Amino acid sequence: MRFSVNWRVLALSLLLAGGSAFAADGSPKAAPPAPAHAGSLRPGHAAVASANFHATEAGLEVLAKGGNAFDAAVAVASTLSIVEPESSGTGGGFMAVLHLAKDGRDVFIDARETAPAAVNPRDYLNPDGSPNRDAALRGPLSAGIPGQPAGLALLSGRYGRLPLAQSLAPAIRIARDGFQPDERLRGAIAGTQKDLERWPASAAKYLPGGKPPAKGAVWRDPDQARTLELLAAHGHDGFYRGETAQKLVDAVRAAGGNWTLADLTGYQAKERTPISVDYRGYKIVTAPPPSSGGVAIAEILNILSGYDLTKMDAATRAHYIIEAMRRAFRDHNDYLGDPDFVQMPLDMLLSPYYAAGLRQGILPDKATPSSMLPRAEAPEPGMHTTHFSIIDADGNMAAVTSTVNYTMGSGFVAAGTGVLLNDEMDDFALVPNKPNVYGLLGSAANAPKGGKRMLSSMSPSIVIGPGRTAVIGSPGGSTIITQVLEGILHFIDGESAQQIAAHKRFHHQYLPDVVKVEDGTFDAATSEALTKMGYTLKPRESWGFMNVVTWDREANKLDAASDPRRPSGLGKVQ
Template sequence: MTFSLNWRVLSLSLLLVGGSAFAADGAPKTAPVAAAHAASLRPGHAAVASANFHATEAGLEVLAKGGNAFDAAVAVAATLSIVEPESSGTGGGFMAVLHRAKDGRNIFIDARETAPAAVNPKDYLNPDGSPNRDTALRGPLSSGIPGQPAGLVLLSSRYGRLPLAQSLAPAIRIARDGFQPDERLRGAIAGTQKDLERWPASAAKYLPGGKPPAEGAVWRDPDQARTLELLAAHGHDGFYRGEVAQKLVKAVRAAGGNWTLADLAGYQAKERTPISVDYRGYKIVTAPPPSSGGVAIAEILNILSGYDLTKMDAATRAHYIIEAMRRAFRDHNDYLGDPDFVQMPLDMLLSPYYAAGLRQGILPDKATPSSMLPRAEAPEPGMHTTHFSIIDADGNMAAVTSTVNYTMGSAFVAAGTGVLLNDEMDDFALVPNKPNVYGLLGSAANAPAPGKRMLSSMSPSIVIGADRTAVIGSPGGSTIITQVLEGILHFIDGESAQQIAAHKRFHHQYLPDVVNVEEGTFDAATGDALTKMGYTLKPRESWGFMNVVTWDRKANQLDAASDPRRPSGLGKVQ
């Protein structure tokens, strides 16, 4: 069924006139969240959950030295750049939702990468006009200007307690002294070996002796240690100007890229107002554009607020959640992009009245076929992003999702810097209405332009209820949105951090019109019922590694959990 913007606005207008099951101010009729009360409490101890135990321990080390959650976030992110480069790093970017305990303020940090000034869409096309997957995913043309270093400087200078150098110290030490790569990193290097071999600096760093590091081998990263030392000493200019910037530009241009020193010098991380939505008495604080995740999560929750999921059998509950996912992803494809470049109808997309209109099109016992755009199949994506969650002793919170996009980013290391560059240019709609590597479609709203931030699925979130709080997020490409959504629903249903992180998952993103399902998510009867409703269930093995911290304020108890799908992860209460 094809909907135009005019139809949607008309539907919204009719609902405004006709009334609905929402309060006069447009908010759902749910119990108010005791936000002021929540802000007045402090847990007295801290918790960190990340996908690698080195990173979790780095965060706890900085907390023990007097740092707060924001200093710890710098330590965790920088350490992940060393020990988990397949998923995030200095050459990538991040998005963070923060909660500051002293005044209850919620903050969003946008350290998303940007397109260089010389970006040319023709560089990403084959002669026949089809997408060139190689230039979009591998090598320097696939790389946006990194945002993570600027984001870490902003996080430390505006919200941290410690000097930046102290927060970066654990990562610098690990890079200099070495660590033993885990099985996942060794596997990622082996899986991208042919790409890494294309560039001498990449091969030298990741293929010592011409092959991936052996199990138990100690691996050092002196070039990245030096890069982080310069960032620690000089802040923003330590990466975006001077020695590091010159090496980055020289390496990129020598390999056929188009970065300039001005691209780097002009990069700025930004603060934006996070999205907030109320659902069943909880306030969900999540990521605004250029993330599509927060808008989609808010839209899905607004649709679901018209149902009592707790009284439904498993198949009916899944049916309504899938249909809400389907509609939110359709809007994701149509409207969203970088807010500095694109006017988006966010008031409409986030309106409970608009959600009520979408709800009217959901049949109680039948799937709605996705037919607005041609069906597009994409290769099954891996989980090449990372997320960590932190609550400190004062109640400050950080939900941070960081990425280099696909496995090992662009596979291109800038010689002399140790920096593995991202391949985030593929997150633009390089060819309108053609899928990217995650199967997501895009419109002109997400077309590349000089200095523009590409749309992201990253969805770091904080969930605040009258008595319980959660800091949550996940990697997973396009499945980030639905995994975080499901985690939020499970938390609101009363589940623990461990239960949330381990929960089986399912995903629908409008196109392709299939429901990706983790083994064990649905029993046979539920699967049969969904199939009879018209759903195509497709098994999927790869899911993100969710990291969750919860705070039971009644018992004043913190809980931290790292996804059991990632054995090297660690959730720890200090």
């Protein structure tokens, strides 16, 4: 699919002949080198930060057995599938930015879900042509082909030191022996109980005795333990072929879905070149499409590079950041999709010349109305993803964001597997220019097609500065992009891992034309100043859960922090 040429492309076509981040064929060029001596040290110890202490401890356990950051990532991700299924899991997918200490190379792993070959957009429409939210968000039609198992096998086989079985062992043990679900998981099950009751295997797994697990109860997941054991024994084929694959297809088709064995056997996790952008002496390595996050973060930073935010009062600083967010999200809606299916004007979007042009349209004391290109409004974005950050003793790094999309994914458990399927089909533009559950719009670039990856906001990132390094990411639907952006800016301002994870946040995504604000982000004077500029500030309660690991290379000190908004998270230095 090709985009027709528009005024933005024409106006910049002559300026983009050189210095872009992408080659003429649309593939990423090699990232610029890291700042001097960024890879010349090794920490000598390791740190893991995740949203659940079981997962953090699983990662540290694998590191203690001789594994590296990538083995630990397998342990953390698979354990989160057991203890945090409301946010991620075996039935979902992930995106990861890796830094390889041995040769200084940065790698992006794309384990995003794909549409089944038989996808039909009409299945997601009501008779009147409006979006059918139930089909897009609940049940087997909402589920893309999972990518996480393939991604874990790739991580282990290509970059790990240990056998896959050893890295999966903590998750398998916890699934078999059981654990006590935390308040957030019990609340997620209670909040989706009516949906879970629609499918017998879902009710049997998550509603023992007909209700959510009680506080303090030990909960076991033997079916998923068996699924992980097959993955451990047979690698990629242990999930995408044989016993597990057959059970998945049988369960999905029996409930009205359209998966085939060919959809599973054809799935492959992919290695791509990450996006890299330089901002004020810092190198930010982040996610390329099918993530929209890295492109948006790079575009925002390119716009902000024309200002010195450190010399601004709080209201002026927020004003320029919001306006940069607004413009990046407009482009997010128009252009981005799966790079294997869509040609995107990435040269333009990532160009400093394009950013300079956008900067010229920002007034110093007035908000720019998004109504110049009106769109539909949409519901609140959610917090149904997870992120973890790892640095090992050798300086290998993993920034991994994993998801099943909305709370408890599709709500559909494939009988006999223990696998809760995602509802990532909603991340396609199922109905062009109609918002998805996170309020994001899409064009034909993100239309569903068999084998295609849906666009994602996941933005795992690594930041390398003159003396400090950070591994950072967050869940949060469309707010992932702005939360990670703000975390990067706070890191550049010199804040610690704990300060970054705890920092108050704000968000603007072009449409709806409001600034979502966490309580305490702005004082009264700043809020009044922004309101006078023309901004509508809207309180939003749900934020997080960011997990950050930092490395002060000059002091050779690691620091790890989990978002204080979630008490069950843990950032720990080993």
